[in-house]
Each structure stands twice: as C-alpha cells, then as structure tokens.
Amino acid sequence: CGSTEAININTLRNYTLQSPGYPDGYGHNLDCEWIFSTIPENHLQIDFYNVDLDYRFPCLYDHVEIYSGKNGVQDWDLLTNICLPNDTYRETIETTNLMKVAFKTDSYKNSTGFNAMITETCGGSVGKSSGIISVTNSTFSNLYSLRCQWNISVRTGRTIQIQFTVFDIGENADSKCNNYLLLRNGQSSSSPMLGDGKYCYHRPPTMQTTSNHLYVKFRTKTRVRGFTMKYNEVSINCGxxxxxxxxxxxxxxxxxxxxxxxxxxxxxxxxxxxxxxxxxxxxxxxxxxxxxxxxxxxxxxxxxxxxxxxxxxxxxxxxxxxxxxxxxxxxxxxxxxxxxxxxxxxxxxxxxxAKCGGTIRDTTGEIRSRYFNNKKSYPKKENCTWEIVGPEGHFIIFSFETLDLAYRSQLCFADYVEIFEHSIIDYNNITSVGKYCYKNNDTDEIRTTSNKIQVRFTSSDRNLPAAGFLLKFTTSREKCGGSLENDFGIITSPRYPAIMFPTRCEWTIKVTKGKMIQVEILDLDFDTTRPSQGLAFSNSDNFAAHITFVKPNDKIKYINSTDNTMSVFFWAIHSSNHRGFKLRYTSDQPSICIADFSSPSGVIYSPQNCTYYHCIWKRVDGDASSRTLVLKISINNANNPGTSPLSSCKFTSSVTVTAGSKLANKFRF
The missing domain is CATH 2.60.120.290 (Spermadhesin, CUB domain)
Structure with a gap:
C-alpha cells in the first residue's frame, strides 16, 4: 500500500486518498505511506470526509499520521494523528508544498477505513532566485474567499524585484477593498509596507525590496480574475x-x-x-x-x-x-x-x-626597504612613509637589525631613515626622534614616548650598491606600582615629569612594625578641566580602610597612615600634557596602633580621637595546642550613649579575629 513516488497535486489539482480496501475494510499490520507535492508557490491541504478506525484515545491503535515537509525538503514534522470519528469535523489540515500521509494498523480489529481529499491552495515559502506567483482562473478553479500568504527569500546580499503582468481582483476606486493584495518589505506580516502596501484596484508598479525578503498576502471575499506576479533576484549596485x-x-x-x-x-x-x-x-x-x-x-x-x-x-x-x-x-x-x-x-x-610605506597597527612588526634580501639594491628616489600605531598607553621600541645605506655620514644628508613621534595630546604635533644612516650604538635600541610613530625613508637620485634596512619594533608600557618595603622612598607617576598617558597604578608600602607612614606631596600637576586623574590613599592593602582622595587643585600636603602599611592608587583616564605627581614617604613617627599582644594578658584598644584607622595586632605562640586564648571585645560608643553603635558611624567599623589563615569571627559596629 502507499506510493513509491511523490504524487504531484499541481498537475492533478486534487487527489482522493482512501485506506486500502475502503469501504470494505482494511487489513492488519499495515504501514502505508503516501507523499504529495506541489510547486513552492503553493501549499497542500487535506480534508477527511469519513474516518472509521479501530481506535483508542489518544490514537494508540489504528491511526493516520499527517506530516509536513520542512524547508521544502523531505525532512518531516508530525502535525497530527487522525483516528476519531469526529475528526471529519476538524478544520482543514495545511502543510507546506510537501505532505506525507502514513496509515498504520495493528493486528486486532479493523473497520471501514478513511476517505480524504488532498488539494493545493495558494501561498507558501519560496527560496528560488526567480519565479512566478499566479493566482488566476487558469491555476485555481475557485478564487472565492481566499487567504494566501507567501514568504519569498533570495540569497543574502540581494534584493527582490517584482512585476505584475495580470492584476484584476474585482475592485474599483469606490469599493471597500474587500479583495486586496498586501506587500511588505521583509519576511513577516509586521515588516514595513512595500510601495503603497495595500493594492485593491490599480496594478502595483514594478518595485524592489531593500532586503532579500518579501512578504505577500492575498485576500478575496468575492470571485476575481486574480493576479500574476513575476519576481527575480537583483544584486545590489556595488562592487x-x-x-x-x-x-x-x-x-x-x-x-x-x-x-x-x-x-x-x-x-x-x-x-x-x-x-x-x-x-x-x-x-x-x-x-x-x-x-x-x-x-x-x-x-x-x-x-x-x-x-x-x-x-x-x-x-x-x-x-x-x-x-x-x-x-x-x-x-x-x-x-x-x-x-x-x-x-x-x-x-x-x-x-x-605597491611601492613602499603604509600603516601598521600592531604590537610588534618590522619595516624593510624594497628589495631587501633580494640581492638587489633599494631603488633610487625613494620617499616612503610608514605610520605605526601601537596600543593606547604604550610606547614603541625600535632596533635596526640591518642598516646598510649609501652615503654614510654623521649628518645623514642623502640616504637615511628618520623616526618621528606624534604628540599624545596633538596628533599633528610631530617631532623627530632621530635620523639614521649607519649602524652604531644608537641604533641598537631607540625608545619613543608615544604610541603613534612615523618612519620615513629617503634615498637620493643615485643608485649605489647597498642592501637597505630592516627595522624591527615592539610596543611596551611603563611599569608602575608594586610593593615597597623600605622605610622611606620616592613615588612618581609614570614618565614624570613628562606627558601622562592613560594608566592605572597601585603601590603598597610596608615599613617596620611600630611605625606609621607619612606621605609628602612634593609636586602635583593634574588636568583640572575634567576629573580624569587622581590619587587615592588607604590604610590597608585592599583599600578597605580609606584615608583620602587627592584631586586636581587640592592643597593637601601630608597624608598619614595609622599603622605600618599604606596603599597608593593613581589613575589617569585620558592623556594630558601635565606633569603628574611626585611623592616622598617616610616612617619617622610611631604607629598609633599601640599594644603588647605578646603578653599573657592585657588590653588592646582602638586609637583615640581618630576619624579613620586600620590596626593589625599579631600574636605567635610556640605551642598553641596546649593553650587557649580568650578574647573579650567591648564596644564603647561614648559619643552617643544609649544609641546604636552603627548610627553614629559614618563608615561601618569592624574587628576581625583570625586563627592562622582561618577567620574566627568578625564584629561590625
């Protein structure tokens, strides 16, 4: 039973599908399949006129399966199962232009079978580069009360041109537009209108979409002659x-x-x-x-x-x-x-x-004269310019691997390579780093201060034997930040007092226990036009114990820690022609976090009359397994007796107790 080849409904117009032996009954253990097809511009539908099968809900025994082809190929999606007598009253089942019907029975009872009609109707998904959509009396026998939709797609990067050769849908200028054709510039019913969008009585002009999709909807309520539309793929005018x-x-x-x-x-x-x-x-x-x-x-x-x-x-x-x-x-x-x-x-x-020169945007690379390593001299009258752009905030280091030019002299007046750097602030402000025509100690490493460099090569009008040059480069950035464990020292912004570039630096200072750190601001020159540069100081190495911020125009001279640690954080979001900063730190004064935590017993208390502080006390016992350390913590809120400790604090304070590397407890107040 079934069919071995697809049945073309477009040529048959309709097809009556019946179970084997209908109406005298079907056999046991049947597994029948029929495949139906039509053109992509149309789709298929099936109506059941009689269903009499041995069934048990939900269609566990004898049943009919309806499949729809996916994307115009025989990749099937199951739509529904038919087995109940009242399935003859259900709405028409619609598929794509491909339909598969499977009839399966078991080895028990049988019944009369089923009787259905398969027809084609207008509408579908079309993926061809050109074609015709025709809904006329010659293609459909009944044009009354139609609801058709088409999705036309061509290759990505193309558009769709449409032209109507027939358009008569029974409307005039005075009618209510009950019959109409709707065109949308996209792939869905919500896409923008194409042209006037809705056409009732006048023929749409030749039009073109702006993408590779077109949505078409045709609706009729009365009998009409219909329309014929040609469509074809169009390449966008480029290339x-x-x-x-x-x-x-x-x-x-x-x-x-x-x-x-x-x-x-x-x-x-x-x-x-x-x-x-x-x-x-x-x-x-x-x-x-x-x-x-x-x-x-x-x-x-x-x-x-x-x-x-x-x-x-x-x-x-x-x-x-x-x-x-x-x-x-x-x-x-x-x-x-x-x-x-x-x-x-x-x-x-x-x-x-191609001659010479160009732009290089990379972290490493090389520049060479023409014909380098080709056993030929470089051409005469060369005038080559390379622009090198490294990452923001970096500088560039050059080195000549080979520099073999004619007319070698200290002045480099004839054939030479010259390196320029653009100002970080003003790209058009360019200064010469040096002129080079022979190898010496100065050509082993050439450091610039900018990430935007120009390299020029000039040769004279005489062609003398010379290999040319090979110039290699790499980008780097100024290192800043780190750990400082001396009792005194100097900290400066990167490249101080040169122009600043975008950067972030963090220094952690740690001096001898029992001392506090004092930072003196020796020089401070930040951009005052925008808050893009600044310094921050903290009593701890994680900025949990904030001391102060230093911004442009601040007159702060000294910053003090409470114990023997301090963190300094510097940021510059934008480049500027300001100097930056210079700091000097010392540790001549004692820490205000004073207590003897090594005694068998005692009292540890927070510093008095201090707005902010960060203190650490450590105790190391040689044989901790035989001892127990008891801590009693009292919170004295003397400023506002009877109030919550937290209500009088600008910032939440805490006491943290650790045993080894493990957190024992933490108290906030």
Whole structure:
C-alpha cells in the first residue's frame, strides 16, 4: 500500500486518498505511506470526509499520521494523528508544498477505513532566485474567499524585484477593498509596507525590496480574475572591476552608501588588478566601523591574494582597522558582507600599485626597504612613509637589525631613515626622534614616548650598491606600582615629569612594625578641566580602610597612615600634557596602633580621637595546642550613649579575629 513516488497535486489539482480496501475494510499490520507535492508557490491541504478506525484515545491503535515537509525538503514534522470519528469535523489540515500521509494498523480489529481529499491552495515559502506567483482562473478553479500568504527569500546580499503582468481582483476606486493584495518589505506580516502596501484596484508598479525578503498576502471575499506576479533576484549596485596602471595607479572603494550605513544583508565584490609583476597595496582610510562578531561571520571585509573568491585568504576583518596590506599577486579580491538588520557605517580603502610605506597597527612588526634580501639594491628616489600605531598607553621600541645605506655620514644628508613621534595630546604635533644612516650604538635600541610613530625613508637620485634596512619594533608600557618595603622612598607617576598617558597604578608600602607612614606631596600637576586623574590613599592593602582622595587643585600636603602599611592608587583616564605627581614617604613617627599582644594578658584598644584607622595586632605562640586564648571585645560608643553603635558611624567599623589563615569571627559596629 502507499506510493513509491511523490504524487504531484499541481498537475492533478486534487487527489482522493482512501485506506486500502475502503469501504470494505482494511487489513492488519499495515504501514502505508503516501507523499504529495506541489510547486513552492503553493501549499497542500487535506480534508477527511469519513474516518472509521479501530481506535483508542489518544490514537494508540489504528491511526493516520499527517506530516509536513520542512524547508521544502523531505525532512518531516508530525502535525497530527487522525483516528476519531469526529475528526471529519476538524478544520482543514495545511502543510507546506510537501505532505506525507502514513496509515498504520495493528493486528486486532479493523473497520471501514478513511476517505480524504488532498488539494493545493495558494501561498507558501519560496527560496528560488526567480519565479512566478499566479493566482488566476487558469491555476485555481475557485478564487472565492481566499487567504494566501507567501514568504519569498533570495540569497543574502540581494534584493527582490517584482512585476505584475495580470492584476484584476474585482475592485474599483469606490469599493471597500474587500479583495486586496498586501506587500511588505521583509519576511513577516509586521515588516514595513512595500510601495503603497495595500493594492485593491490599480496594478502595483514594478518595485524592489531593500532586503532579500518579501512578504505577500492575498485576500478575496468575492470571485476575481486574480493576479500574476513575476519576481527575480537583483544584486545590489556595488562592487566592480578596476585596473591599475602607471598613469592611473590608485582607486578608492567603500561600502555602499558610505559614510552612512549600507542596506541590510548586502554583499559586494571587487576585483582589482595591476600589470603583471606589480603588487597591490591596500590602505584603509578614514573610518572603519563594522559589527564585531565571533569569527567576523555576520559583517566583514574579506581580502584574498588573487582574482577569485578561491584565492588564498589574506584576512577577514571586522573588529579594528587593519594595517596596510600588500598582495603577492598582481590581482586582489575584496568582498564586503553584512547579514544583520542594522549594519554599521562601513569602510573606505585605497588600492594602489605597491611601492613602499603604509600603516601598521600592531604590537610588534618590522619595516624593510624594497628589495631587501633580494640581492638587489633599494631603488633610487625613494620617499616612503610608514605610520605605526601601537596600543593606547604604550610606547614603541625600535632596533635596526640591518642598516646598510649609501652615503654614510654623521649628518645623514642623502640616504637615511628618520623616526618621528606624534604628540599624545596633538596628533599633528610631530617631532623627530632621530635620523639614521649607519649602524652604531644608537641604533641598537631607540625608545619613543608615544604610541603613534612615523618612519620615513629617503634615498637620493643615485643608485649605489647597498642592501637597505630592516627595522624591527615592539610596543611596551611603563611599569608602575608594586610593593615597597623600605622605610622611606620616592613615588612618581609614570614618565614624570613628562606627558601622562592613560594608566592605572597601585603601590603598597610596608615599613617596620611600630611605625606609621607619612606621605609628602612634593609636586602635583593634574588636568583640572575634567576629573580624569587622581590619587587615592588607604590604610590597608585592599583599600578597605580609606584615608583620602587627592584631586586636581587640592592643597593637601601630608597624608598619614595609622599603622605600618599604606596603599597608593593613581589613575589617569585620558592623556594630558601635565606633569603628574611626585611623592616622598617616610616612617619617622610611631604607629598609633599601640599594644603588647605578646603578653599573657592585657588590653588592646582602638586609637583615640581618630576619624579613620586600620590596626593589625599579631600574636605567635610556640605551642598553641596546649593553650587557649580568650578574647573579650567591648564596644564603647561614648559619643552617643544609649544609641546604636552603627548610627553614629559614618563608615561601618569592624574587628576581625583570625586563627592562622582561618577567620574566627568578625564584629561590625
């Protein structure tokens, strides 16, 4: 029983499906399957006219299973089971353009069987690049009281163009629009309208969606002639092919609508070529604003070393602006892709015949003259500029691994490499770090103070034998903070008194037990225009016992601890041209946390007349197993007798008792 091949309802219009032997009864242990199909623009439905099966709720014995094909393929979802006599009264069961009906019986009783009708109706999910949706008298015998919906999808990065060749749904300008066609610019009934949205009597014009989805709804209450709509996939107007030459040696490309956002679900491809033997240089310019996702799978710029999408991948970028890219081939393939509803502003790049120079955004790297290690001298009349950008708050260290230039002299007047650094505060303010044309002790390590560096290479008009140069760089940052265990010392902000950059530092000072720490502010120069720089002091190493904050314009001269420990925390959120700070700490005065905790008995008390304090007393017994230490803690709230201790405290105070490394108890007051 059943069918071995799919039954095409589109050619049959309808199909009467009956159980084997109907109406004289079916056999035992049947397992029958029928598969029905129609075109993607339509879907299938089944109505049961008679159901007489040996059943037991919920359809445990003989029953009919109805499946719907998933995504236009034979991947089935079970919709329902049919076994009850009153199933003939249920609503029509609808599937996609694929339907499977399975009839299963057991080895016990049997009955008459079932009788059903399978038909096709308009509406469905369409995933083709082009096609026709036609709801007319020639495609459907009954156009009365229709409710049809279509979801049309094409490839990501494309749009959909529609054109109506037939449109007569029985309405005029004076009617109430009982019959209508609804078009939405998206994939759901809540998407924005396409064109006027709702069309009743006049034929919709040729239109185009802004994404790769279109939603169509057709509703009739009276008999109509119907409509025929052609749809086809359209590529967004972007991408192209460019050829670079000696006269026309560069071009710029950008994401669609740059610097504004592109349309959602856009895909663009460019092929850039140069004459054989040349390489192509890619420099990203202005802004680079793409959505950062895992593996850059939702929005990216992809660059390949060659002329097709199968060429070796150079990189896929979405997070930050890439460094200069130079191809090995004379062709380069660029792809822009976005598959999100709200794209970012995109990118712009310049493609040119590669010479020298570029931008490097990295923590390490190297710069070399052309033809270096190719057993050829570098070209004459070179004028190359590299921009190196390291992480914020870092500086850059250079070293020449090779520096073999012509015209060596102390003045370096002909062929030379010169390093400049941009000001942290003003990028356009640039100063020379040094000019180099031969190796000496000065070229082993060249340290800058900025994270933005410019390297220039200049050669004369004479081509003399010389290997060129190889300059390596790495980024680093000024170390700050740490543990200080001397009884006196100096603390300064990083690079004091030079320009400050964004940083955070924490120092922990620990002096001899029994002494307190006094910090003297020798110099303090912070940015007063915004609260982005400051110092904080604490009596403990975890900032639980706050002493004070020091901000710009504060006139504080001395800061004292209560015991032998203090923490100093410095932050600078923004770069500035202010000096920073210089502190001197000493430990000439005794601690105010005085008590002898080593005696067999005694009294420990908190410091008197102090707003804040942090005291630690330690006791070490040689044989603790044979002794028991008893502590009695009394809280004296002398300022406000009869009130809660907590009510008179600005900050909650506490006494913590530990035994070894374990917390024994903690009292708050």
């Amino acid at each position: 192209g092919t460019f050829s670079l030459s000696t006269l026309d040696n560069s071009t710029t490309i950008s994401s669609p609508n740059y610097p504004n956002i592109p349309l959602p679900h856009t895909e663009c491809k460019w092929l850039i070529s140069a004459v054989p033997g040349e390489s192509i240089q890619i420099d990203f310019i202005e802004r680079f604003d793409l959505t950062d996702t895992l593996d850059c799978d939702k929005e990216y710029v992809e660059i390949r070393d060659g002329g097709t999408f199968l060429s070796p991948l150079i990189g896929r970028y979405c997070e930050s602006m890439p460094s200069t890219i130079v191809s090995r081939d004379n062709m380069i393939f660029i792809k822009f892709f976005t598959d999100i509803e709200e794209p970012r502003n995109g990118f712009k790049l310049r493609a040119s015949i």
